[in-house]
Amino acid sequence: MIMNPIEPASTVAPTARPGMGTILIPGGVAFRVWAPFASEVFAAGTFNQWSTTANPFASEGNGYWSVEVPGAKIGDEYQFLVRNGAQPLIWHKNPYASEVVNSSGNAIVHDPNFDWTGDNFTMPPWNELVIYEMHVGTFNDAPGHGPGTFDEIVPKLPYLRDLGINAIEIMPVVEFSMDYSWGYNPSQPFSVESALGGPPGLYRFVKAAHKYGIAVILDVVYNHCGPGDLDLCCFDGWSDADHDGGIYFYDNWRSHTPWGATRPDYGRGEVRQYFRDNALFWLDKYRLDGLRFDSVVNIRNRNGNNNDPAGDLPDGWGLLQWMNDEIRASQPWKLTIAEDLQNNEWITKDTGVGGAGFCSQWDAGFVHPIRSAIISANDADRDMLAVRDALYHGYNGDAVQRVIYTESHDEVANGKSRVPEEIWPGNADSWFSRKRSTLGAALVFTAPGIPMIFQGQEFLEDGYFQDTVPLDWARLQVYSGINLLYRDLMRLRRNWFNQTRGLRGQHINVYCVNNTDKVIAFHRWENGGAGDDVIVVANFADRSYDSYTFGMPRAGHWRVRFNSDWQGYSADFGNHLGYDTVAGGGPMDNMPFQANVGIGPYSVLILSQDNS
Numbered sequence: 001m002i003m004n005p006i007e008p009a010s011t012v013a014p015t016a017r018p019g020m021g022t023i024l025i026p027g028g029v030a031f032r033v034w035a036p037f038a039s040e041v042f043a044a045g046t047f048n049q050w051s052t053t054a055n056p057f058a059s060e061g062n063g064y065w066s067v068e069v070p071g072a073k074i075g076d077e078y079q080f081l082v083r084n085g086a087q088p089l090i091w092h093k094n095p096y097a098s099e100v101v102n103s104s105g106n107a108i109v110h111d112p113n114f115d116w117t118g119d120n121f122t123m124p125p126w127n128e129l130v131i132y133e134m135h136v137g138t139f140n141d142a143p144g145h146g147p148g149t150f151d152e153i154v155p156k157l158p159y160l161r162d163l164g165i166n167a168i169e170i171m172p173v174v175e176f177s178m179d180y181s182w183g184y185n186p187s188q189p190f191s192v193e194s195a196l197g198g199p200p201g202l203y204r205f206v207k208a209a210h211k212y213g214i215a216v217i218l219d220v221v222y223n224h225c226g227p228g229d230l231d232l233c234c235f236d237g238w239s240d241a242d243h244d245g246g247i248y249f250y251d252n253w254r255s256h257t258p259w260g261a262t263r264p265d266y267g268r269g270e271v272r273q274y275f276r277d278n279a280l281f282w283l284d285k286y287r288l289d290g291l292r293f294d295s296v297v298n299i300r301n302r303n304g305n306n307n308d309p310a311g312d313l314p315d316g317w318g319l320l321q322w323m324n325d326e327i328r329a330s331q332p333w334k335l336t337i338a339e340d341l342q343n344n345e346w347i348t349k350d351t352g353v354g355g356a357g358f359c360s361q362w363d364a365g366f367v368h369p370i371r372s373a374i375i376s377a378n379d380a381d382r383d384m385l386a387v388r389d390a391l392y393h394g395y396n397g398d399a400v401q402r403v404i405y406t407e408s409h410d411e412v413a414n415g416k417s418r419v420p421e422e423i424w425p426g427n428a429d430s431w432f433s434r435k436r437s438t439l440g441a442a443l444v445f446t447a448p449g450i451p452m453i454f455q456g457q458e459f460l461e462d463g464y465f466q467d468t469v470p471l472d473w474a475r476l477q478v479y480s481g482i483n484l485l486y487r488d489l490m491r492l493r494r495n496w497f498n499q500t501r502g503l504r505g506q507h508i509n510v511y512c513v514n515n516t517d518k519v520i521a522f523h524r525w526e527n528g529g530a531g532d533d534v535i536v537v538a539n540f541a542d543r544s545y546d547s548y549t550f551g552m553p554r555a556g557h558w559r560v561r562f563n564s565d566w567q568g569y570s571a572d573f574g575n576h577l578g579y580d581t582v583a584g585g586g587p588m589d590n591m592p593f594q595a596n597v598g599i600g601p602y603s604v605l606i607l608s609q610d611n612s
Contacts, residue, residue: 020277021096021190022109029072029109031080031094034270036063036247037238038082042089043067045078045106052081052089063270077106084237093188093231095248095274098285102194103177103187103229114203116287121210123289123333124166126359126400127504130445130490131217131452132165133408136173136196137180138470139455146179148470150201154208163458163483164490167215169292169337171409173202174221177228180467182409184294185259186221187229189278206286215289217335218282222275222319223298225249227260248274254302254313266299267315272322279323283334290335291327296320296347296356297340306342317356324357335359337403343393348401360450363402365393371406373540374440375422382540384515391447391510391522399448399506406440407454413465421462428462431572435602438485438564439538442604445489446524446536448508458486481569488562492606499608500561502526502534511589512550517541519599521550521589530554531611537597538604544576546598551591552583558595558607565600576600581607 023030031043041057047069048054057065072078081089093100097107137147140156160168172183179195192202206216225232225248232248240251245262248271255261265271282288298304299316324336338347338361349355369390373382395401405411412418417425419440420433427433437460444451455461459475460482476483492500505526512521518541524534533553539545552558563578577598588594599605 021094022098022107024074024112025068028068028070029076030066030068031057032064032066033057033080033094034063034247034274035065035082035236036270037084038065038236039085040083041065041067042081043069043078044081045072045109046076047072047078072109074109074111076109077101078109079106082236087237090234090237092235095232095235096190096277097188098190098192098281099199100175100188100191100194103175110199112285114207114285116207119207119210119287121213121215121287121289123215123335124213126335126450127506128494129167129215129335129450130165130493131167131169131403131450132160133169133171133405133452133454135171135182135409135455135465135467137467138465140471140473147195147467149195149197150205151197153205157208157212157214161212161214163487164494164496166213166494167217167289168209169217169290169452170219172219172221172294177226182467183219184221185226185228187226188231189225189275190281202286206288210287215335217290217292217337218286218288219292219294220279220282221294222278223263223295224257224259225262225264227262230262233262247271256302257298258304263298263302265315266313266319272315272319275319276323276326280326280330283327283331288334290337290359292337292339293320293358294339296338296358296361297342300356306340306344320356320358321351325351328357337361345395348395348398360401360403361395362408363393363395363404363449366390366402366404366447366449367406367408367411370440370443371411371419371422374406374419374436379518379541382518384513384518384520384540387443387520387538387540388510388513391443391508394448397506400450402449403452404444404447404449405452405454406437406444407457408452409454409465412454417464418457418462420460421464429460431570432602434460434479434482434570435564435573438482438569439540439602439604441486442489442536442562442564442606443538445493446503446522446534446604446606448506448524451490451493453486459483479570481571485564485569492562497561498611499531499559500534500606501532501611502528502608505532511591512537517548519545519548519550523553523591525553528553530609533608535607536604537599537607539599539601542601544574544598544600544603546577547596548599549588549594549596551587551589552593552595553591554609555584555593556609557582558609560597560605560607562606563600563603564605565603574600574603576603578603578605 099108099110174186175188175191234246303311338358341364351357369386420428502525510522567575583593583595
């Protein structure tokens with residue numbers, strides 16, 4: 001594992017220029033483009049009847065070209081024509097185009113302004129976030145018309161708000177090849193996918209989410225581009241004999257990724273500027289509240305390997321640092337999340353000490369042991385020591401530096417399924433699947449970290465994720481009790497009733513670990529005291545206890561705020577005891593007091609004292 005910061009070969013960007021791409025000017029439009037190997041560049045579109053010669057660019061030097069086109073206007077379609085010596089003219093879309101007809105169609109002169117009147121949203125404190133990962137095309141699809149759109153999500157926003165969600169993380173919505181995709185094949189990095197509703201759709205979605213108090217975080221892909229419909233490829237006609245990506249991509253072995261030989265050249269100043277501009281574009285233009293960077297390990301290492309120093313890409317590390325520094329300098333309340341999954345604390349260390357500077361990262365140290373503990377068929381195979389370590393796991397002593405979950409788009413596809421399906425393949429609706437999947441969810445909402453669920457998890461969506469199969473919203477009615485369970489957990493996590501403040505805190509003490517009984521108990525707190533100290537008891541075995549005794553941090557009356565065995569969550573749950581209790585007597589489990597509670601099989605209890 002890399003334990004030392006990677007020093008970038010170069011963090012110097014080219015001199016800032018007065019805008020790139022499409023710039024509205026009085027009476028027309030100006031275009032600016034970087035094409036260092038071009039000998040001529042022209043703008044052609046509806047504004048000049050697609051003439052290939054009417055509007056030539058002038059060279060500014062250093063590979064930059066520009067032209068002003070009187071009469072061009074918002075809504076015009078256009079492309080650039082690029083000549084490289086004796087080569088025929090090449091048609092290309094504007095690399096900075098923020099709207100296109102589709103991934104293989106023309107660019108569109110786009111209105112850069114949206115009406116944000118009334119949008120006074122404030123990002124919640126990061127320790128109070130509850131994230132809902134969403135795929136726009138399948139979240140609320142209306143059958144028969146293609147993928148779902150941003151506008152079709154908006155009617156469901158009150159549902160998400162009432163559930164307890166205050167942040168939505170959307171899988172990539174950058175223009176991609178065809179209409180159906182997970183989104184991790186970006187073809188036009190500044191454009192919003194037309195099939196999902198394009199720029200107006202994203203704007204309306206963000207504004208509506210903000211109205212309901214919900215932040216929006218966008219998944220961005222900088223570890224590769226395309227490869228389908230990739231207009232950046234060989235943009236100005238130049239390519240290396242062995243690597244044909246052109247000026248935006250590495251021209252050697254560093255270009256290779258699991259998704260094609262299209263890793264950007266992180267060491268070239270103009271390319272670094274392009275992706276830095278892209279990150280700030282989404283945060284500024286669409287008022288997004290954060291970015292989740294896909295597969296960061298493939299930006300910082302050519303082999304996507306944390307233990308391969310020979311494959312490290314210092315330029316990639318430096319680009320990540322620059323992006324995070326720029327975001328923190330201008331919008332420090334906005335959250336940047338890394339999907340690195342290598343348990344590398346340097347990802348979320350500050351850039352001042354050599355870290356990559358991310359605010360948080362998806363935590364493999366939580367999801368894998370917790371999924372293993374709830375999916376294993378035999379109780380004897382559930383390792384409470386591994387569960388303990390997952391609860392303690394973190395980065396740099398800061399709970400918000402990790403995002404924790406049992407389901408994400410990666411964990412429910414690529415050969416894996418939703419947790420209920422993994423528990424009992426072919427019988428995801430079973431009692432065992434419901435009990436153990438909700439056991440895992442309860443740990444997500446009670447462990448230190450930023451909790452996240454994947455769309456449909458809250459009503460027991462089964463099978464595996466596919467970008468052509470919409471959520472089955474009928475399950476919301478069938479499993480309304482499970483949905484209520486998730487709602488109750490989210491509200492306790494966010495301290496809605498001012499009795500569980502400790503679940504938002506930094507501190508955890510896993511003080512009872514019984515690997516024989518498969519019972520674990522832990523203490524969570526922020527500052528301590530009534531309404532702050534929280535005790536969580538989890539039973540990972542298929543047996544119940546009328547009275548289980550364990551240590552307690554404070555004497556007095558403790559109330560059960562949550563019992564996952566309650567029959568209100570499912571008629572066939574045992575409704576086993578889970579009674580309020582009184583702590584006193586002598587010490588136990590290295591705690592000053594002790595108490596006893598009843599607990600059902602595969603169940604979780606959350607207890608706290610009344611806030612006086």
